Amino acid sequence: MxxxxxxxxxxxxxxxxxxxxxxxxxxxxxxxxxxxxxxxxxxxxxxxxxxxxxxxxxxxxxxxxxxxxxxxxxxxxxxxxxxxxxxxxxxxxxxxMRQLRYFAPRVLGGPMPELVENKLRVVAGAATRHRLTTDRASLRDLAGEIEWAKTTLATPDEYPARARAAGREAPFEAAAVAAVYASYEQAKQREGALDFEDLLLVTAYALExxxxxxxxxxxxxxxxxxxxxxxxxxxxxxxxxxxxxxxxxxxxxxxxxxxxxxxxxxxxxxxxxxxxxxxxxxxxxxERDYRSTPEVVGLANRLIGMAPRRTGLPGLRLLGQRAAGPEPRFVEHPDEPTEAAAVAAMCRALVDSGLPAAEIAVLFRINAQSQVYESALADLGVPYVLKGGERFFERPEVREAVLLLRGAAAGRDDGGPLVPAVRDVLASVGWVEHRPPPGGAARDRWQSLSALVDLAVDLVAEQPDLTLAGFVAHLAERANAQHAPTVQGVTLASMHAAKGLEWDAVFVVGLVDGVVPIAQSLARPAAVEEERRLLYVAVTRAREQLTLSWSLSRQPGGKRSRPRSRFLDGLAPDTAEQRARARRSPARRAEVQLDGAAGERFERLRAWRAATASAASVPAYVVLNDATLQAIAESRPASLTELSALPGIGARKLEMYGADVLAAVDENSSV
Known part of the structure; x- marks a missing residue:
């Protein structure tokens, strides 16, 4: 040229x-x-x-x-x-790094410091000094909190207030995280080392x-x-x-x-x-979209068009430039295994029709959802690759759990019920049913272990006499089937990991409230809108074929009560099942007349209840009914004793939900 x-x-x-x-x-x-x-x-x-x-x-x-x-x-x-x-x-x-390496003698008085390549080692030492008991997941979450603080320019002293304002879910109390953060910084200084955030900070300092x-x-x-x-x-x-x-x-x-x-x-x-x-x-x-068909582009525009208008730059509306293609499909399933089996069957059909497996993707919100799709694809002989995460049976927590289950099976000869046995074994490594811990890595670990319990529940529904030994053997068979080497395959990925990628055919799965949007976002409108944008990213990965699906129950035979994602309202046609649920419950959200601070507390309580009910696969009223939520919002109890005096709060619900309810009415309150 x-x-x-x-x-x-x-x-x-x-x-x-x-x-x-x-x-x-x-x-x-x-x-x-x-x-x-x-x-x-x-x-x-x-x-x-x-x-x-x-x-x-x-x-x-x-x-x-x-x-x-x-x-x-x-x-x-x-x-x-x-x-x-x-x-x-x-x-x-x-x-x-290039600039600091050159200027280090002038700015730092010596050569470029060593980089901390294993942040967890330094974080673990800092946590130990503050007598915090940590597993690997907690250490990853602590490291994540330190990275977040440093990228947002928050000092250890500033961390607690900034974390509360941002709605952070840390693995420990904010003050404890701040103390570990301070000790971590001191340890780096003693070692004369920099971490990757320091690279940017020190370079900026050198220029300033x-x-x-x-x-x-x-x-x-x-x-x-x-x-x-x-x-x-x-x-x-x-x-x-x-x-x-x-x-x-x-x-x-x-x-x-x-x-x-x-x-x-x-x-x-x-x-x-x-x-x-x-x-x-x-x-x-x-705005001219050359990736996706006009049908996919139209759906993406409608999805993002339902978001509140943000101030600032003008909005974007994509204009599809490709030839017309099939309309996006919306598919409702009775339960998660059925949803996974249907997706796997469609992947099999696409591959058999000549579409390369590498041009197909299955996208989900959380990595723990991969297990059922890994299994369903393996059952049909469809090769797959997992992007942005380890295969289910290769995850450290799953390997540890399988070893413990194998040991427990070797020591049992009573052939007792399977599901309680699995729950007992996992409880020995800190798993608690319906109680996901704070922190992203810790929650991922909990979700992986929960997937093992869910699998046990599903298998018992098919084989009521299945023993713990039989369950362990079944896990081994699944692990072997899913470890087959692949040159190319269907991509299994989280929505975050899919950003920047594209495929001819995309299946976006698990679209139920509490998953998309994720449960922990429900108390903050800004976080819910970020979840909408995440779904938008998933939708716009598809070039030609797009299928969005959800299941009404977690396991076969369960009550079909899970609401599909609110983001699909106005996009997906209502099914007969949804119309029936609407007749049974005319208003999706309760019409409770509360004003001011009480109204805000009621909304926080309702968001918490929706997330809790979704996690437990039960209707919202089973957790707490609207009258009880209203009484809590109006009285604003400050202790478990005050909470127990309200109607609808018995001893069991006080034990199960008391701490969470008090947090919902007090934390981040504007009152």
């Missing part, structure tokens, strides 16, 4: 009108709002190439920042194909406090591009601001409909508020 005007125009030749407008906007500040499937990577690489060929950019003075090494590599490859070399395309951490360093870096990099800007966190934004040094030669690219990582510290307000921060910014929208 030749340079100059001819080469620059050639770069723009293959772009559509919207992409061309974005690529030609080579002077910052620029905000490119790029919807799913609209060719954002193509656009930003052509923008850089156009700027270079037009003589606006010197390649070595452009820094393009991404979130993954794979994305950075793709940018470099595409730029090379466009005749542009020398542009730095790196992740935030890679760019910071050392004028000579800032002049050198800002002289080297004069034009910045940030991809996936909706996922930037405060620490990354601080480093970006330090790089810019008040300049506005910045192009950000993002999609406000795909902001799904707030739990890691990502703050979409940087994208949404870009035009406020830079009033003269050029805002360009990419």
């Amino acid at each position: 030749t340079g100059g005007v001819q080469g620059a125009e050639a770069v723009l030749a293959g772009l559509d009108e919207q992409q061309r407008a974005a690529a030609a906007a080579v002077r910052g500040p620029v905000c490119i709002l790029a919807g799913a499937g609209t060719g954002k990577t193509r656009t930003i690489t052509h923008r850089i190439a156009y700027g270079v060929h037009a003589g606006v950019y010197v390649p070595e003075q452009v820094l393009a920042v991404t979130f993954t090494a794979r994305a950075a590599g793709e940018l470099r490859g595409r730029l090379s194909a466009l005749g542009v070399g020398g542009v730095q395309a790196r992740t935030f951490h890679a760019a910071a 406090e050392h004028r000579d360093v800032a002049q050198e870096v800002r002289g080297q990099y004069r034009h910045f591009v940030v991809d996936e800007y909706q996922d930037v966190n405060p620490l990354q934004q601080r480093l970006l601001d330090a790089w810019l040094g008040g300049r506005a030669e910045l192009c950000v690219v993002g999609d406000p409909h795909q902001t799904i990582y707030s739990f890691t510290g990502a703050d979409p307000d940087y994208l949404l508020g870009f035009a406020d921060r830079y009033p003269d910014a050029e805002v360009v929208k990419l």
